[in-house]
Amino acid sequence: MINPDYFFKFLKKNNINFFAGVPDSVLKNTKNFFSTINNKHHIITANEGLAVSACVGYHLSTNNLACAYMQNSGLGNAINPLISISHQKVYSIPMLLLIGWRGSPGIKDEPQHMLKGKITPNLLKLLGIKYCILNKNKDFYKLKKIISFAKRNKQTVACLIKKGTFESSKLKKKENVIKKTFIKRENFIEEMLSQINIKTKIISTTGFTSRELNQIRNNKKIKKGSDFYMVGGMGHSSMVALGASIKSKETLICLDGDGSFLMHLGAIASIAANARSNFKHILLNNFSHESVGGQPTNIEKINLKNLVKSAGYKKFYSIKNINETSQILKKFIKSKGPSFLEVQIKPISMQNLKRPKNLLTIKKKFMKSF
Ligand SMILES: Cc1ncc(C[n+]2csc(CCOP(=O)(O)OP(=O)(O)O)c2C)c(N)n1
Structure with a gap:
């Protein structure tokens, strides 16, 4: 298992300080971290394509690499900006996609996730996006390698996370002030x-x-x-x-x-x-x-x-x-x-x-x- 707090420390060390995305159950244990950073560093977007666009804009103004996070079912929503804006054959914008991999081969999941899970690596290949699978601490060197590749070649790369990879966060979650409601x-x-x-x-x-x-x-x-x-x-x-x-x-x-x-x-x-x-x-x-x-x-x-x-x-x-x-x-x-x-x-x-x-x-x- 991977400690999500360490994961974000690692990204910070690699100068990744801006995040945009749609929450996902596989990435659920990242929510404490996100609750502690302010909205200059984190945007919850309405859909995954908008997360990619926010990361494109962030790069344009800072020259830094940002991270768009999503569930792999949302990769469908993200394909248009990935192909038509950030792709190396268009504006060549470096970015890290953090993808919760539902339906990954060998792990039992719901029917709606099985096909998307199976084709996720091929989809990334078709999009020309290099990726790594982060399973255990030893895999961080692979992540470091693709982040350096992204920076050097101004390309989007991805990190796939399977169900159960992220353990609980030790960070104290900042509670969102959500409106008081009364009906179940x-x-x-x-x-x-x-x-x-x-x-x-x-x-x-x-x-x-x-x-x-x-x-x-x-x-x-x-x-x-x-x-x-x-x-x-x-x-x-x-x-x-x-x-x-x-x-x-x-x-x-x-x-x-x-x-x-x-x-x-x-x-x-x-x-x-x-x-x-x-x-x-x-x-x-x-x-x-x-x-x-x-x-x-x-x-x-x-x-x-x-x-x-x-x-x-x-x-x-x-x-x-x-x-x-x-x-x-x-x-x-x-x-x-x-x-x-x-x-x-x-x-x-x-x-x-x-x-x-x-x-x-x-x-x-x-x-x-x-
Ligand atoms: C395209 C896509 N992105 C993300 C998800 C992951 N996901 C499943 S349910 C859900 C939350 C839905 O929120 P809401 O419609 O407010 O319903 P609630 O969970 O609050 O009942 C998300 C983000 C998904 N299934 N598909």
Whole structure:
């Protein structure tokens, strides 16, 4: 195992002092370090492409090498700036990618990670990005070598980290001041399932939301409505919901998370311009990336009502307390959409959460419901 505090000391010694990225469960033990440095040295970005861009800009103004961190599923989001801005055949910008390697060969993982895990090294090769795998302390010399290569040749390089590589940090985490919230996601989901119509379709986002929806449905044997769990494709559930709502007469609910919502925020313009009255967007807002460690999403300062109303959503609702949940939810479900409901939830999830299994069966059942 590798001590993450030592890892960052090593990067500092190599003059890497600026970080931008999207949190990831494999890199979760880096969060104490990031919580201790200020925002001149660290930016949590909405998606991984934006992390690469921030590192490009940092290099332009300092001539220093920065580090963009991400899960390998986010490498897809990063490909455009990696090819079209920083690549050696374009602007040749040196940078270190720190990549959490879900689905790495030989390690059991979820279906949505297995293929990306397998092709990650080949993707890097195709992108012309030299990489090393950091497994044990002995591997630091490889990291040193590729960082020197990056500096010398003005190229992007990558360091792959497998699940379980980083041990706990000894640094004291600086707590983020996250807004006080009162509703548990599981309680809201239960209330929602009790209020929906039998034909309602729910498309739920990546992380704990889909897992809780699936678990509550199974535990309570709720047959009303049909679910499509977006176990991967973070940030895409609202557009999948829009696509599914266009030809349907039934209510379509997108159950989104704040990190996912921000990842492809541009979707709200397409939704507002194209969605019909059956489109209902729920944002389960815990102000954090709870599923991967609770890092802040930076959504706090956004006035969500102004944001979605100015985009063109017809209605906006907000639930902040348990005792107003049932009534506001009723109004929201009845409303003529596209409508938006923000539910401020606690960053606490159900115990012993399982994962949706048999994805093809889930898809088949969902398609049959139309
Ligand atoms: C493209 C991509 N980047 C990063 C991740 C890792 N990831 C999984 S869940 C998650 C957090 C999602 O945050 P949010 O939507 O607010 O939901 P919460 O976890 O708070 O319920 C992240 C970053 C991913 N799955 N895909």
